[in-house]
């Protein structure tokens with residue numbers, strides 16, 4: 508377990524976001540276009556291959572793994588993968604990002620299989636608007652999923668809300684009050700220019716974290732904290748609540764200098780940076796050398812010098828990265 512994954516800028520990779528599917532039962536307007544084509548099964552890593560990738564990274568010093576999608580809970584037998592990864596010695600933080608709609612059915616099994624933390628996407632508390640933002644989502648199922656997650660014993664559940672001007676910024680305080688009332692944390696995310704979404708102009712809907720913070724401070728003064736979840740969130744506290752407020756601000760407060768993460772897509776592409784296309788094909792290694800952990804680890808180590816220094820996102824609405832968010836899940 509001695510090796511460390513260090514890039515050319517001296518940053519250590521300690522966190523991997525592992526996408527287990529590009530598919531989803533929602534079509535969120537900032538993540539996908541209305542009509543999507545998904546990967547054929549043959550191009551998708553098997554659960555065994557995904558588990559092997561996770562093990563390789565943990566043996567190379569990675570402490571945190573987050574399962575993402577698309578929507579991870581639409582992947583059949585994902586519970587088995589959670590059990591395999593949850594059993595890895597050396598893994599300190601094991602989380603999942605989900606739209607919550609499948610938690611009613613899966614929360615208890617995930618918790619028992621060793622999953623430690625959940626991030627649940629929730630951009631609106633208005634059923635009609637929720638349906639419009641997700642194109643297919645049912646708010647009631649997500650709220651039931653949050654309840655099921657808490658009953659299953661998940662602690663520090665965090666909500667993720669992408670704020671779009673003219674779409675849901677008027678609900679920021681409602682979302683904070685919901686999180687306070689339910690004993691949840693919440694992070695507000697600046698939209699990232701991945702994929703040519705057909706629904707809106709990102710230049711028009713861009714809402715900075717500073718604007719969101721100002722909205723919240725109309726009611727709750729925010730106290731900055733040094734708390735971290737090994738991710739990009741900057742956390743704040745309110746004097747009268749245990750709820751943490753986070754901001755993920757790729758545009759207004761760039762966090763690339765302290766980047767500690769890489770992503771693996773469900774087709775086995777090791778993406779060194781969300782905002783660039785630098786990558787290595789781990790699927791080729793997995794299928795050319797089945798079961799060969801040394802070959803896989805060597806490919807990961809050799810990829811580190813490819814990691815770019817930073818993203819070059821702008822807020823002018825131009826699409827910087829062609830791939831949609833569902834290929835990496837953020």
Ligand code: SF4
Nearest residue numbers: 763766780781782818
């Ligand atoms: S954009 Fe790239 S360099 Fe910046 S924090 Fe994200 S992954 Fe790291």
